[in-house]
Amino acid sequence: MKGDARCRPNGAPGTRWRPTNAMTPFLAAQIVLTLFVFVMLLNSAAIMVYVERKVAALLQQRLGPYLVGPKGMLQPLADVIKLMFKEELRPKAADAFLFALAPIISATCAFAAFAVVPFGGSTTLFGLLKEPLRLQVADVNVAILVVFAIASMSVYGIVLAGWSSNSKYSLLGGLRSSAQMISYELSYGLALASVLLVGNSLSITDLVNRQAGAWLHVLPRWFVFVQPLGFLIFLTAGIAETNRAPFDFPEAEQELVAGYHTEYSSMSFAMFFLAEYINMVTVSAVATDLFLGGWQGPFLSESIGWIWFLLKVAALLFFYVWMRWTLPRYRYDQLMRFGWKVLLPLAVVNLLATAAGVLYFQ
Amino acid sequence: MILFYSFAVIAVVASLLVIAQRNPIYSVLLLIASFGALSGLYVLLDAPFVAVIQIIVYAGAIMVLFLFVVMLLNAPHEETEYDEHTQMLRRSGAMRFGGFLAVVLVMELVWALSKGGQTGRFAGASVSSVALIGRALFTDYAFQFEVTSVLILVAMVGAVVLARRTS
Numbered sequence: 001m002k003g004d005a006r007c008r009p010n011g012a013p014g015t016r017w018r019p020t021n022a023m024t025p026f027l028a029a030q031i032v033l034t035l036f037v038f039v040m041l042l043n044s045a046a047i048m049v050y051v052e053r054k055v056a057a058l059l060q061q062r063l064g065p066y067l068v069g070p071k072g073m074l075q076p077l078a079d080v081i082k083l084m085f086k087e088e089l090r091p092k093a094a095d096a097f098l099f100a101l102a103p104i105i106s107a108t109c110a111f112a113a114f115a116v117v118p119f120g121g122s123t124t125l126f127g128l129l130k131e132p133l134r135l136q137v138a139d140v141n142v143a144i145l146v147v148f149a150i151a152s153m154s155v156y157g158i159v160l161a162g163w164s165s166n167s168k169y170s171l172l173g174g175l176r177s178s179a180q181m182i183s184y185e186l187s188y189g190l191a192l193a194s195v196l197l198v199g200n201s202l203s204i205t206d207l208v209n210r211q212a213g214a215w216l217h218v219l220p221r222w223f224v225f226v227q228p229l230g231f232l233i234f235l236t237a238g239i240a241e242t243n244r245a246p247f248d249f250p251e252a253e254q255e256l257v258a259g260y261h262t263e264y265s266s267m268s269f270a271m272f273f274l275a276e277y278i279n280m281v282t283v284s285a286v287a288t289d290l291f292l293g294g295w296q297g298p299f300l301s302e303s304i305g306w307i308w309f310l311l312k313v314a315a316l317l318f319f320y321v322w323m324r325w326t327l328p329r330y331r332y333d334q335l336m337r338f339g340w341k342v343l344l345p346l347a348v349v350n351l352l353a354t355a356a357g358v359l360y361f362q
Numbered sequence: 363m364i365l366f367y368s369f370a371v372i373a374v375v376a377s378l379l380v381i382a383q384r385n386p387i388y389s390v391l392l393l394i395a396s397f398g399a400l401s402g403l404y405v406l407l408d409a410p411f412v413a414v415i416q417i418i419v420y421a422g423a424i425m426v427l428f429l430f431v432v433m434l435l436n437a438p439h440e441e442t443e444y445d446e447h448t449q450m451l452r453r454s455g456a457m458r459f460g461g462f463l464a465v466v467l468v469m470e471l472v473w474a475l476s477k478g479g480q481t482g483r484f485a486g487a488s489v490s491s492v493a494l495i496g497r498a499l500f501t502d503y504a505f506q507f508e509v510t511s512v513l514i515l516v517a518m519v520g521a522v523v524l525a526r527r528t529s
Contacts, residue, residue, distance in 0.1 A: 095387075098387070098391075140410060141410065142410050142411050142414050142492070145411070145414040145415070145418065146414055148414075148418060149414050149417040149418045149421075149422060152417070152418055152421075152422030152423065152426070153417065153421065153422055155422075155426055156391075156394070156426070156429070159426070159429055159430075159433070160391075163387065163433050171433070174433075175430070175433065175434070178426055178429070178430055179430075182423070182426060182427075185422075185423075202411075202492055
């Protein structure tokens, strides 16, 4: 990690583990931060389940969950308890090891991707710590690529779930999903590449810092105004990557029962469910950091900028849920045609135009 | 050092198990594990970019296609009992050719290990920085880079021609 000083502002903690004799306050803070992010991601999944059901109900003029807790807010808790006490079933013909491994891969990838996503500037926790702590689990100088790499690994969870279940519906769901994710990964990667051309860095923290300030004191310097097409491509490909409607082919109910997780029950099903929601949160967080200025915003100082970050992520997540309950599912050939013949050429053109623009204006 | 040895052991054991598996799906997965361990070694070498590219390109993209093909070919188990026809095939050419390749590989390994100690230097550019890798690729190694691109293009055209329906 040495050498490229440009990507490592003010001596940021590297990713290399250096042994120390005592547990420094910094290391302790880092461990606490990791646990905090883990718990918060779990919570965000629970909140998203509730929000999803409530918004769906609103859009369909229903009430949604309202019995458990005030306004039904404890419904996710009830769901989790129900899932935990359900029987764990496994088809006789399933490959036992891979059948157990697949949900673990899905959930692990979902959690791991958030490790390199910064969610706030430096803070001393209101003076509790001597040196400011960055609100990011690991500051890697190739963070964008790490996000992309982990997204490409999460395909395995779904494909293996589909294959190891030894059921027609699961296999079809798994195959469809791998085809879909490979197709949309290209556009996803190209959209990321055009952002890092504009920001001239692979570190997400750097990219967010480049979006500080405003043009003419009015328009914030967010990359979404430089890269509007890139943002749209990223959002579309992000929906496809997380297998959400209108691109939820791996689990198209009418055709495939429940797709790759047809044969799963109890907690192993819950892990797929969790992975889906956490992936949504991660994609929204990455989109916020790359296009919407991360924790940069007016009125709030850097130490409490994470409030802006949360608001922006919440807005994007609402957009996700809104899309799901507004748009009908595409047909599978339409999805593939759209991915390869519309989104990918657009992304390539966007990347070339961005590169030309960066060369021209620098 | 502990990290180095654990990654190295994972890489070697996983690679050995790849060829010891009867089920091709497991072979593919073990190969992915081996690539993951290799990428860990790259991180230890202070080359995070190479490590991440290893995951994206090999573990992410190429192995997904491998898995896809293995699943679609529907060959969950390797045939263990060979009939007369395959026995003939084995004796006549394939086995000799495989044996020849194995001998060549062992000779190469012995040659490479006997040169131990003289580790090659990365020509000029450090591999830790994306900017330096890019500069090296497009200046010192521009010719090799372009030749590789043309090679891949030819392979793509070839694949399209082979896959095209002739009707």
